[in-house]
Amino acid sequence: MADISFAAIALALNLQLPPTIVCIPVAILCSFLIIHLSQNGKMHGDISIGVFSTGALAVGAMISSMSKRFNTDIYSYMFGSVLAIDDVDIAITITLSLIILVLFLIFYNRFFLITSDETFAKISGINVMFYNFLISFMTALTVVTGMRVVGTLLISSLTIFPALIAKKISRNFKSLVFFSVIISSICFILGMIISFSLNTPTGASIVIANILILCLVLIFEKKI
């Protein structure tokens, strides 16, 4: 998803369109395509993700190499920079976050059932395909939202780390969700502080903060 966004950004910058607006439909479309391919058994999930991400990265690199003057701009999208965010970006980010939050709250129990046991969900007569599309749609939105801050190369860690850490310390799904939010907020603030005080890239600093907390949790867990 992140690599697809990278290709979309490269394309947008080349066509001189606002990158975020180009990114949203492209990321959503590609996420649907990945789900579709893996659900029909034409391609295994991991493999189709591999094909898409490397393919998109290649396309992005091709497009960005064709134009010389956008290289600095694409660099800021690859690694993210908080300071480059403008008012339009903030508006888009807030809107997307609200959409994701509302969808998640409404379908919370459905998501629980589908992710915990897909077979049982199918037998219960739930349209699993639809909810899988919905989940990947929300993932696409999340990636586009976080892309500006953390950058396309590091956005996947922003979505994976907090959940991974939360899983280590939570006993049920509700606390998993709760801890994920808390941990990602803490890591974000921590990363920003590191970034400003050491003058390091923001995205990378946030990921480093995540890794530090993960290490702490792992050490702490072993001692118990």
Place this chain on the structure above:
Amino acid sequence: MTNLLEVKDLTVVYKRAFKNFEAVNNVSFNVNRKDYLCVIGNNGSGKSSLMKAILGFVPISSGFVNFNIKKRDISYMPQTNGINSDFPADVREIVLSGTQKSRKRFFFYNKQDLKNAEKIFISLGLIDLKKRSFFQLSVGQQQRVLLARALINKPRIIFLDEPCSGLDESTCNQFYDILENLCKQEAASIVMISHDSSQIQRYATHVLYLNKKTLFYGSVNDWILKKQNVKCIH
């Protein structure tokens, strides 16, 4: 209506690249109210394929499956390894997720769901476990949780796929007792894939013996008689 499920001439063929593979061949049977049907057979005899075809996971090549009940009256209990092994969930969350099939538009659990959950916790002895993480439980306890999830919505027919794989004998017998009691109370029918021949004589009302084709289908008494005859001949 007493007939809940009618399966007629069901054939399942898996299409492979070079050669088609026939898993189930011309199987017919009925499940009536309060029936307890055991599906038995060796590995690869088509038991699982049959159940998958009935539940709609595998396309049917010919024949038909006809449920005379609504979809939400059908329930299913997988083998314990069916749930993602590192998914963080507690017992209460898993059991409550079984109520979702009855709801069409509203996605939150209501008071009735919570009441049903409490009832089933009591009848399955899960009351002390309901806040525990599912993966800290023993296999026997996990089995009871999955049964609770399958039964919370008061299904009229429940499918079980080798519910006792990986359990020791006494836990297994306990499980069968609970299952039988609950199904008698709720007048639910059972369709179970099983390896365990001792439980068939104790609990089942009907037996379906498969080896791709039907080798035997009938009441459990006929099955016992047939087995005795075979022994006499030998």
